[in-house]
Amino acid sequence: MRRILGEPICAVFEDPQAVEIMLNDDGRVLVERHGEGITELTMMPPQKALNFLALMADYRQTVVGRERPVVEGAMPPEFRRSRFAGCIPPLTPMPTFSIRLPTTKIFSLDDYERVGILTSEQKARLVAAIEQRRNILVSGGTGSGKTTLLNALSDHIARISGLDQRVVIIEDTREIVCQAPNTVQMLTDLDAGIDMTRLLKLTLRYRPDRILVGEVRDGAALALLKAWNTGHPGGLATLHANNPEAALIRLDQLCQEAGVPSQQELIREAVDMVVQIERDSKCPAGRRISHVIQFDKGE
Missing domain, CATH: 3.40.50.300 (P-loop containing nucleotide triphosphate hydrolases)
Structure with a gap:
């Protein structure tokens, strides 16, 4: 999973200001951070995204394909059990996902x-x-x-x-x-x-x-x-x-x-x-x- 995501995306999981990682169907990976809003991080080719969703499906003990195009659930502990939701065509033109990161810093x-x-x-x-x-x-x-x-x-x-x-x-x-x-x-x-x-x-x-x-x-x-x-x-x-x-x-x-x-x-x-x-x-x-x-x- 880390190899597919790459260093820039993996680094976001260690960022206490990060709220969400989003992959759009145009291949752009966006990150939302507290107080900064949404910024563009990197690009992810469709095949890499599809491979990642397949790994997430395997981790969740299910499969992803045309008959079951949605993958949801918590990610592995190495990714802080972040909340994952993703889907593949025909629901979207290209594979997409959204990862909600758990809070590390509590705002009083x-x-x-x-x-x-x-x-x-x-x-x-x-x-x-x-x-x-x-x-x-x-x-x-x-x-x-x-x-x-x-x-x-x-x-x-x-x-x-x-x-x-x-x-x-x-x-x-x-x-x-x-x-x-x-x-x-x-x-x-x-x-x-x-x-x-x-x-x-x-x-x-x-x-x-x-x-x-x-x-x-x-x-x-x-x-x-x-x-x-x-x-x-x-x-x-x-x-x-x-x-x-x-x-x-x-x-x-x-x-x-x-x-x-x-x-x-x-x-x-x-x-x-x-x-x-x-x-x-x-x-x-x-x-x-x-x-x-x-x-x-x-x-």
Whole structure:
């Protein structure tokens, strides 16, 4: 894999500022870095890209071809178990892939304030919500920085947590970093039939105080809301949505994928705050917190 990728691409895996490596169908390899945006790195011929996808498929114990043109999953430990997604023709004109690198440097809420991603007033509201054990949903578009923001929130959880506060983290690929002293991290294994819903149910037997979920994508949203709403406040999760209102609508839609009717009442009970992060080229850091909405529960 290293031979096919070449030294310039392999070096990106050691760069703490790197966020994502992308191969487009024109052969250009692009890299996104914190605070720098996207830059062109090198070129990769189609045959090399195809060979790399074949190796990734073999590592994932599957195959890639016309009948199965998509490869997804975590990369080997030598590549920091980065999240890989790639496809070949006929889905794209030429082989393409996207590699999401796990965080090596945790940006604190103080860092977010210092670079102008959030205001001091927004930071104060987030800190208060964490310390008051509110359930926080981080919403944003693709590449907006949802997971990095969730890590900043989990960093504050770690700062105020002792052994008496057990944090359970559930993800498809390992991206959340939480240095709290009493932490358990779980990963789904779809090949073994272990999805996020099953892990959320298992989590309840692990005596969790806070439940953190990397990204809510399907009917597991229902299990998450039930867990948050049954004596496990103070959780964090991310969700793809363009604004806070759309986030709550999408959350309801995901719940309905579990075969239940609208769960608006459960959402109102379980979700205390929605934080919206978005790309903004006018901001020095390229991102900003556009909304911090806390819901009045009549307390």
